[in-house]
Amino acid sequence: MTQNPILTVLFTLRKRRVKCLLIGGQACIIYGAAEFSRDSDFVILNDPANLQRLRKALRDLEAERIYVPALAVKYLAKGIESSRMRRLQLRASVRERVRGKLALSS
Numbered sequence: 001m002t003q004n005p006i007l008t009v010l011f012t013l014r015k016r017r018v019k020c021l022l023i024g025g026q027a028c029i030i031y032g033a034a035e036f037s038r039d040s041d042f043v044i045l046n047d048p049a050n051l052q053r054l055r056k057a058l059r060d061l062e063a064e065r066i067y068v069p070a071l072a073v074k075y076l077a078k079g080i081e082s083s084r085m086r087r088l089q090l091r092a093s094v095r096e097r098v099r100g101k102l103a104l105s106s
Contacts, residue, residue: 005088006030006040009061016057019045020094039091046076046096054094061085063092 006026013020021044022030025037044054051071058071063083065071071081071094082093 005090009040012057012060016053018053018057019050042094044094046073058083062087
């Protein structure tokens, strides 16, 4: 049986102890919404140690960066980083905050 791609991503992020919050369409699906989504959106704690854990998780998921610049504290504070996981047929986007309001703290 093939595991749900988003569950694979969530398991990997948890295994790597990435501090993050699932948002967007995938979060709605988990709560029971009848919606189709091929991407996963996360708000993450933007600190060097957490980004290192995220890099390891993305490597575990065989993700390739779609957009530049590289995943780094100074760049993530300004925008969104997206990666594509071909094996899972899923895209992941990470950001520091949602619409300038929600940001995770340690």
